[in-house]
Amino acid sequence: MTNDEFRHSFRVPFHNSLGLAVYSCGVQRCGACHSWGPAVRDHYLIHYILSGHGVFTNAGKDYHLTAGDGFLVEPSHVVHYVADREDPWEYCWVGFNGSDAKRLMGQTGLLDRTPVFHYDKDRMFEELLMKICNTSGSSPSDEARMESGLLQFLAALMDEFGVPSAQHTNGYEYVQKAIKFIEYNYSSDIGITDIASSVGISRSHLYRLFMQHISLSPNEYLMRYRVNKASELLESRNLSVGEVAYSAGFSDQLYFSRVFKKCTGTPPSRFPSYERAAKLKEDVR
Template identity: 45%
Template structure:
């Protein structure tokens, strides 16, 4: 059996709130090598380039082999184990961010089918290798990695479209339209009823399709999006906290501060101060 190896890269922090790579790499595993059971705080895609193994999620088990991709969502309890006789070799990328949810909804994975056999294994492997080869800690490195991640996701989207030509009317399309509405209107005084009305479904149906496709409720997504946008403005350092609050759709500064602290663990004033203390000459780098 070829020697086992592991080459990986992990970001310690990220400047890109919209779409961020958490880690990436390639590995040839030892027989029976396993990860989990455990959860990740990001989306994770593996491509098996040789060998085989087992992927477990949601109390179900899938056999995975060469040419298969397996997919895990944030906070899912998962375990994956290399075969004892033919242990797998795989490449992977982990990512998250405000745009990650809408992108993941367009990939060829569902809770009932978290494994997808690609029609272009060489192209998928090359795309993942490009991400890893661009690794680095400088802003230009992150930009290159995220650019290659978009190309990898685009290739997966094409396979989704080829395999599911009628997905436009599926629940994921309602979610995509709702996310687009949120991203264009989050700075206004919008409610989830407004979001549901914009896509032509009831509030309860919107809740169900969000939980199915995104793993969180519409109000949680809206709040997270607003808070992430607030973080950008706070790092820029040109607005007061009250001005930031209004700019992201919170018209009560004290309520904004409570929500921000619940999301980030510190109030906006301390978040802003921490950015300034860390690098007062260049807050946007934090």
């Protein structure tokens, strides 16, 4: 490297099976004609250019980029990028993957457009990426801070380039968000008003969308979800019927028993696996 070149980077030594994990991050002032590829990555990689010029090639198309531009490398896509000979670029980057990575990237809007973007309103993107670099490390707390920084950066991309929910026409994204809210909160005292508020629409609109897309009302879906969770608890845990009821979000045990019998045809106290577990408990005594 010449005196004008530098590179500061961090690479995670191993990757857990996480919903989202940083693979690498860094900042680099490249030398003239410094290049990478043509090759593929096994993870997502986002570069944001701080100064200088260079060329990013994706799917056979060249993109001539400069400060304020960014480019996305998707897993298994053959890419090549090279710094300018006269004014080589300086960029920061973050590489990441995980079971939630594609879903989150889809919400940024970058997967549905060209793999380049531009942002020059302020230094927010640079600061968010540098925050990830500055918290890099291999301890669990370092990994948590890096993931937190990555989520903040992806949220900024969503705010800037993502498609607002109101622009979706069929409303299915509201149903998905409502179902996710139920999955996370079914054991709490939630109702349809809470679910509708969580996704930002009215109760009546939520009802219409649920009937349109899954042929169940929100209340029926919530009830079935709770009963399914109760069934799992009866089958796998040594809990009383009352404990199962409260764990599944029912504050009234008698009401829980009526709903459970209506949905399954069997009262919870006579649910097959629960009966066997209760008998075994008595035999042990």
